[in-house]
Amino acid sequence: MIRVPHLLLVAAPLGLLAAHAALGQVRHDSNAPIDFSAQSIELQDRANRAILTGGVTIRQATMTLTANRVTVSYTGQVTSGSPQASRLDAAGGVTVTRPDQTAKSNFAVYDVNRRVVTMIGNVSLTQGTNRLNGGRLSIDLDTGRATIDGSGVASSTAPGGGVTQQGGRVSGRFSVPKRD
Template identity: 65%
Template sequence: MRSIFAPAFIASSTAAFLAAAPVAAQQRHDSSAPIDFGADHIELQDKANRAVLAGNVSVKQADMTLNAARMTVSYTGQVVGGSPQVSRLDASGGVTVRRPDQTARSQYAIYDLNRRVVTMLGAVTLTQGGNTVNGGRLTMNMDTGRAVIDGSSVAGSRGSGVPGTVSQGGGRVTGTFSVPKRN
């Protein structure tokens, strides 16, 4: 893996769970840590100010890892300290975001660095310990740490709760919360 992108990248935390409420964030992610990436193929499209990573894409920053089949990295065209200034990242194909105690999966993910918001779309599954939440869309605000899962998904589709699929109708958020053992 090789670090090429300037600070500020993906996620603070994926999210922790609160029963019957929007998902709330864990600890904050170090967005100033170096970003390492690996892929089977990279195509630099300088005139379009983007790079396309394909095949077993893996991006790591601090304790967060993002894996996908394909990723498009858009940058502003400005270079600061030898690094392009990344403005947006689009990932597709079996997207997984991992933190030490959390894993989020979806079909697509968009990270808008200017707004500092990560949006995961299409059959989202978020797990932490014994807790699981399924929906169509997960939105994480990197500044506030707030994360929300809802039932809506891509182009009017709804998450089915089954990883890797998007189906019409429903639009519900489902899940399981673990309950501590009581005497």
């Protein structure tokens, strides 16, 4: 999803780690139309949303998001016959790809207005042989900056069930140049 030409780990406050794209990346065109395909769609006009289910594929410029289910929230405004999407909430086997980079997670939110993708739960970010794993990934599509930390959510087996916050660590592997 995010193109990170090389990853630089930086220790951040409270043990959070950041992966940052430092080289010139092509800026994502977040003004491009958002195309989709799915097995079914449920339009909820009064709530200004559409629920896409079954092998959902979302494409915007060079970025592709796939998931089992995506809820598209949109404004009441219509431009060129299409509603204006403001947020996409994806669940179930979420994968986001951009040229030479893939991110996977349990859930993702694409805030179209802020141009930020946040992925939560069993996150992995791969570029070539470089790989990072964590609990939450945030990608700023304007700057190309990707931040991964060990926090995340998980199902609770505690009485009452629900969702709990879990602390964690970021792990990964960076490749190194071959020497002669």
